[in-house]
Amino acid sequence: MFQKVYLENGIPVVFEENNSFRSAVLGIWVKTGSRHETEEKSGISHFIEHLLFKGTGTRSAEDIAVEADAMGSDLNAFTSRENTTFYIKVLDEFFEKGSGLLCDIFANSIFDPNEIEKEKRVVDEEIRLSEDTPDDHVFDLFNSCIWGDNGLSRPILGSAKTVGGITRGNILEYLEKSYNSNNIVIAIAGNIDTESCVRLLNAGLSGVSTFKNGIKPEKPFFNSAVKVHQKDLSEVHICMGFESIPNNSPERYALHILNTLFGSGVSSRLFQEIREKRGLVYSIYSFLSSYQDTGCMGIYAGASVQNYQKVIDLIMKESCSLKDTISERELQRTKKQLKGNMLLALESTTARMNNIAKQEIYYGRNFTPEEVITEIEQVGLEDVRALLDRIFRRDKVAVTLLGPAADEFSL
Template sequence: MVAGETRSAGGAARAVTRTLSEDPLGGTVRRTVLPSGLRVLTEAIPAMRSVSFGVWVAVGSRDETGSQAGAAHFLEHLLFKGTHKRTALDISAEIEAVGGETNAFTTKEYTCYYARVLDEDLPLAIDVMCDLVADSVLDAADVETERGVILEEIAMHDDEPGDEVHDLFARAVYGDHPLGRLISGTEETVTPMSRRQIQSFYRRRYTPPQIVVAAAGNLDHATVVKLVRAALRGTPLDTDPAAPAAYRPSTPVVRTKPATTLVEPKETEQAHLLLGCPAIDRTDERRFALGVLNNVLGGGMSSRLFQEIREQRGLAYSVYSYASQYADSGLFAVYAGCAPGKVDEVLELTRAELRRVAAEGITEAELARGKGMSKGSFVLGLEDTGSRMSRLAKGELLYGNLMPVDELLARVDAVTLDEVNTLAADLLGRPMSLAVVGPFDRSAFSV
């Protein structure tokens, strides 16, 4: 038995609890693996008077087949529509009656259902959230109601070109791979999706080994575990013993498309463009150097792209860069929104800056600033229970471990100028894909 590990008494299958850290910047983090394979992680922060509680499922849009596209997101909507114990009104009213809030979101690799409440109302939040995730009815009438809601959501998304261009860029890089599809699905996939398809997806994918429960705030770990076990008793998630699922493997590497240009003609007042390329996956040791590089290029108002394109030339209101990372792939891209007549100039300036950094690298002063931005944004982001709860769940689901705050800051501090410049030469020298939404013909641009 490892230090800090305890096992519950009784029976062959036992819950195993470990203390993962006692962080001076936060509280005590503990992890319990239930016999079913479901994991419970908590961070006790006595100074808080609230608690954030989440149920995270290692299932996202990339786990769907082509005909299922949108099923994970459809299911996220439906789980709030009622269980065998509660109606949809009961679910919302019980939490709102104590001043709490609930919500959910679906990503390409996981789905999260969460509540934030006063510490004294945590038992209620656990019971409600576990109930809706474990024992939803998925009534046929609710399926039809939510189908209409989701189709309206898809239509609304199509009316937001600043959002649409990101999906267009993902398609340019990943093509027909699930990472290139819309999380919401499309009208063509959502319209014919049956209750049976969604029910099958629910019961096959939502199993205890795929689920992590996380909570942060003024709480007691043993009490949270006890309440979770009680809430799941007798539900479809009260299953035979099993081992937790391994975190999503990073192989085989996702095959991306050759650099291409996709244009979505749309009569907009502003053009929206994304220029970028495939990058590194989330476990790549260079991810800390990429964070620094991203900050220098387009991570804030002092970044090179912001200064060059907005501050000095006034060509765009919004310009930034970002990196997205998945288990087996990643993206790096630069976004800009500008007047249609300025797109060529913005593109040329962006490409020139990327070429310059690829060839010459960044400076020592920029390295220091990029590190400071990475460390500051991380630590400042931990000042509420919701972000701390998310950190616990993502560490467990996406990495299989929770990196202590001090270690993460040390990893950023250890990034060298040579590491950043070597990465810049590799990444920014790659052929770039381009996505544009605006009043242009499909053949208006070339890579």
């Protein structure tokens, strides 16, 4: 059962109560991420995510870790380009204790200067690890290529230089601008009691600022650029993409169908044509990166030096021919796949929490699984073709290569 209430300080709380689960998940979502940062303070959202686990007025970092493990909980956080999320998943019997721990971390962290300096070294290692993982690093390079001089173009982790320059004063200033009741959404899913949750949250988050502020990012322009980053690797990592639609676009259902059909799953066009029929890659897939005001539909593949040009040619061929070759039968099969993927994902309380939080942030309302399925069913072949016509344009493709590739290649 879905409900939405507001805390005394104005923070919206969305609930999905389901007593068939033994677990419950509480997530605190802050509507700020790497796209809201300045270039000089790139990585500060992710850095704050780390620091909130480093001690409060009543708990040390070790106390937090021991208490979380003693409940068998999953206490964690993640940062994206538009949101920073802190969550705890526990057995229902530990929900009161777990929510108290998460609220203390969120509202009462002290940001000890010694912990700040120590965590800079930890994040520096995380940055190095990401840069040494080419099938991860190529996405940062690709975003830098397509979004130009905009927050969306910068890596979520920041750089060693920008993170190293962040001060405690910078952190407190950023918190004041972004961590306030006007910029927070709380989501809870699982075996919970709504009234008890509201009581716990009102007590635990009463100190959160009600100062109505925030950082409004500019809408970026999509750059159809081609970039080659030379590196001595065993493969060439390919990231290609086209400008797409915002998260809340009415065409989002057609876009998800298109992405599923084109490159999501082992029956998709890309997987079948390039891996299964020709054996040119091990990994290939398409993906969606959708934001409040724009989006990108992309393709990733890793190929040998001998084969990467063939793979690029085949991706372009499939992109350009899809409009004329997609069939009604393929469309109906893809709809079944998409519906099945969605419903199976909702077997997890964490997925349910993430789902209702994102819906509140991007749509301002909850869409039930039944409503989503109805919208998927209403998408016709012409809707997908119309979207294909606008997105898959040879003159608007962006390409980033990482590895031992030639400086020039054909599209």
